[in-house]
Amino acid sequence: MTDVKRHTQVWGVLNVTPDSFSDGGLYENPRQAYAHAKAMLDAGADVIDVGGESTRPGARPVAGDTEINRVIPIIQAMARVGVHVSVDTMHADVAARAVEVGAKTINDVSGGLNDPEILQVAARSDVDLVLMHWRGPSDVMDQLATYTDVTQEVIAELLERKAAAIRAGVSEDRIILDPGFGFAKNPEHNWQLLRDIDEWNTLGSRVLVGVSRKRFLGDCVPDDSDGAADDRDAATAAVSTFAGMHGVWAVRVHDVAATVSALKVATKLHVSGKPWEIW
Numbered sequence: 001m002t003d004v005k006r007h008t009q010v011w012g013v014l015n016v017t018p019d020s021f022s023d024g025g026l027y028e029n030p031r032q033a034y035a036h037a038k039a040m041l042d043a044g045a046d047v048i049d050v051g052g053e054s055t056r057p058g059a060r061p062v063a064g065d066t067e068i069n070r071v072i073p074i075i076q077a078m079a080r081v082g083v084h085v086s087v088d089t090m091h092a093d094v095a096a097r098a099v100e101v102g103a104k105t106i107n108d109v110s111g112g113l114n115d116p117e118i119l120q121v122a123a124r125s126d127v128d129l130v131l132m133h134w135r136g137p138s139d140v141m142d143q144l145a146t147y148t149d150v151t152q153e154v155i156a157e158l159l160e161r162k163a164a165a166i167r168a169g170v171s172e173d174r175i176i177l178d179p180g181f182g183f184a185k186n187p188e189h190n191w192q193l194l195r196d197i198d199e200w201n202t203l204g205s206r207v208l209v210g211v212s213r214k215r216f217l218g219d220c221v222p223d224d225s226d227g228a229a230d231d232r233d234a235a236t237a238a239v240s241t242f243a244g245m246h247g248v249w250a251v252r253v254h255d256v257a258a259t260v261s262a263l264k265v266a267t268k269l270h271v272s273g274k275p276w277e278i279w
């Protein structure tokens with residue numbers, strides 16, 4: 001297990017893609033990507049999570065070396081100066097190159113289902129591995145959002161992925177589990193997974209929560225919002241803080257400053273057992 005600090009780990013999202021749902025096209029240029037990573041680190045990010053393939057609903061996979069060419073130079077540049085970099089990929093070849101140039105975590109949103117060889121890549125190295133709950137590619141995932149008991153089914157499916165990773169040789173303490181908010185889940189599924197947050201601490205692994213700017217938070221934005229994804233940053237900070245207060249190990253966010261600030265407020269107000277009407 002790598003440098004685990006006591007506070008909730010904050011992962012800053014760096015998408016070097018033309019088409020991610022909230023920041024697509026903003027950081028394709030390496031100089032802009034590096035500047036944005038630096039700003040997130042200055043705002044308190046512990047980890048920079050670099051992705052080169054959009055997973056927004058309906059997105060189509062990228063071809064060949066495109067993903068490698070997008071992510072490797074920026075990962076290498078940041079790792080060289082000691083930044084803890086995670087590579088957000090579903091592809092074993094991309095993960096392997098990223099680890100070679102210094103990435104310390106592999107973040108696989110498919111939990112090893114898209115390209116099972118990624119589990120061997122993790123097993124051969126000493127990096128952490130995020131296994132996210134996933135039922136299928138982004139272009140079909142909305143059709144796969146059918147559950148009788150969403151929390152129990154997501155937990156069971158995630159534990160299967162954890163067992164597969166262990167079978168492949170990944171040591172258990174390097175595995176991080178993620179319920180996969182927005183992936184094959186409708187808004188009510190996402191809210192239910194959050195209401196059941198205490199269940200996530202019974203899995204024997206660190207848990208990462210990534211709700212940042214996701215569509216289901218649209219229920220909680222100001223009435224005059226025009227639907228822009230960054231209008232969901234305050235709701236993201238609120239949910240991420242709720243997660244931190246319930247013992248989740250890490251939160252993955254676009255607006256690092258807002259979430260760090262909210263986590264600091266929660267730290268000051270760490271009281272419990274006061275029931276009242278909230279709204």
Ligand code: PMM
Nearest residue numbers: 020021107109130132178180181210
């Ligand atoms: N969500 C996105 C991408 N990668 N990784 C993890 N572990 N968990 C997530 O919820 C997650 C992820 C969605 O796209 P974004 O990069 O635009 O947030």
